[in-house]
Amino acid sequence: MGSNEMVAVVPEIKHTKLFINGEFVDAASGKTFETRDPRTGDVLAHVAEADKADVDLAVGAAREAFEHGKWPRMSGYERGRVMHKLADLMEQHTEELAALDGADAGKLLLLGKIIDIPAAVHMLRYYAGAADKIHGESLRVSGKYQGYTLKEPIGVVGIIIPWNFPSLMFFLKISPALAAGCTVVVKPAEQTPLSALYYAHLAKLAGIPGGVINVVPGFGPTAGAAIASHMDVDSVAFTGSGEVGRLIMEASARSNLKTVSLELGGKSPLIIFDDADVDMAVELSRLAIFFNKGEVCVAGSRVYVQEGIYDEFVKKAVVAAQNWKVGDPFDVATNMGPQVDKVQFERVLRYIEHGKSEGATLLTGGKPFGDKGYYIEPTIFADVKGGHEDRPRRDLRPCDVPHEVQDGR
Missing domain, CATH: 3.40.605.10 (Aldehyde Dehydrogenase; Chain A, domain 1)
Known part of the structure; x- marks a missing residue:
């Protein structure tokens, strides 16, 4: 604090x-x-x-x-x-x-x-x-x-x-x-x-x-x-x-x-085209997934980005996630508090491990934050294959903290 x-x-x-x-x-x-x-x-x-x-x-x-x-x-x-x-x-x-x-x-x-x-x-x-x-x-x-x-x-x-x-x-x-x-x-x-x-x-x-x-x-x-x-x-x-x-x-x-x-709840994608304002798109995508620590029925857990701005978007999205402060929700400087309970905390960490084991590239986050409570770092994956996001995620609602970014070619 x-x-x-x-x-x-x-x-x-x-x-x-x-x-x-x-x-x-x-x-x-x-x-x-x-x-x-x-x-x-x-x-x-x-x-x-x-x-x-x-x-x-x-x-x-x-x-x-x-x-x-x-x-x-x-x-x-x-x-x-x-x-x-x-x-x-x-x-x-x-x-x-x-x-x-x-x-x-x-x-x-x-x-x-x-x-x-x-x-x-x-x-x-x-x-x-x-x-x-x-x-x-x-x-x-x-x-x-x-x-x-x-x-x-x-x-x-x-x-x-x-x-x-x-x-x-x-x-x-x-x-x-x-x-x-x-x-x-x-x-x-x-x-x-x-x-x-x-x-x-x-x-x-x-x-x-x-x-x-x-x-x-x-x-x-x-x-x-x-x-x-x-x-x-x-x-x-x-x-x-x-x-x-x-x-x-x-x-x-x-x-x-x-x-x-x-x-x-649903698994809600964002689609971002080459003519978008990249800075605005990054901020909107950050809010779409990390607002309320990802615990939103329509959290924007997938992002499809057209290839012309893909590299710029990914770079800026990683910085934005790293600047999203995790901490005590009673602190006015905090952007993201803890997951609601231990069960949800462990589910999110389990899905992060699934992403790693299935070949997606972890760009940032992916770990618990702090030494007590149910905090998780803002997490972004890239190089997500087509089948990853189609796998049923019935037990992960309404929270889906891992963020997936895909090249929209």
Whole structure:
């Protein structure tokens, strides 16, 4: 740390239990799991571990709140006012929320304060404004008749979110559901449950009734699977890997044919032609892969460069990667924090070794950084053969830190 160090203290972690029907409760089994600080590998907290029994309770609370509670029966204007109050509370706690995501996910504290949390607030306010503007349509039909469409809340929505943008993903999913008058059961990623539980606390303070928002941290094969297959969940929204997305669709189809919304990761190429501004292209490609330590669903992990500027691009890209500072995400001088957990850290290192063994040329990086935590140097490969990038990478989503540069001849 240097003179640019940001003084920040991880806030006291107060909320580690499941949030069901407006209350924080232990898991039915009494089990907990560890969430760790990727900056050090140390345990941050022990969080209640939801499984099927807890999902049943959460869905039951959400169903009761939907069928008999106040939330769906409020006017859109009233729901919007409560959502705006939640947004106000988020703004008042921006520093604390950004620090939670920084400590739990390894995200840059500064960007959390100026991007992630404000963007989550903006998203919530947008849908709060839409809550009283959900209109149907009048139709002229055959004969002396009029028809109309009436848009109504679908019911209980199951939400399964990833670890790379814990706050943004939470509000990307719950905001439209709340605006429409739905109730929700949210399973945050087991790597990053802390901010979701804090948002549940703020939602209660804002006046959102019990049972409307339920948060059940746990693991995909237990809590996630229970949500996807639950007969009393009307819709599921998921962001994550294509492999898990298929499992959710299958479980939903086998149960009650619930509607499914999937946002799945991909391996996204950049294509750069000879007439491009090379310096701009280098900067964009650096951001495309190393922003948020590569943990982005559409990270630009492949770069195809036309031969006329290939050598210049590669040379400048290597320098740019070497100047991308890896370090504590609470330091304002840091560009890239640690991978979210040990599993992801080891996966990325394993793929770097695959690149070496398959004949790609390692231009820079390729090693862990520092003596603790889950940091990896920004890494670039060249001379990548055509089959390398086509190999299935099902277990490396949404992070793909190694950067591949290919000659576009």
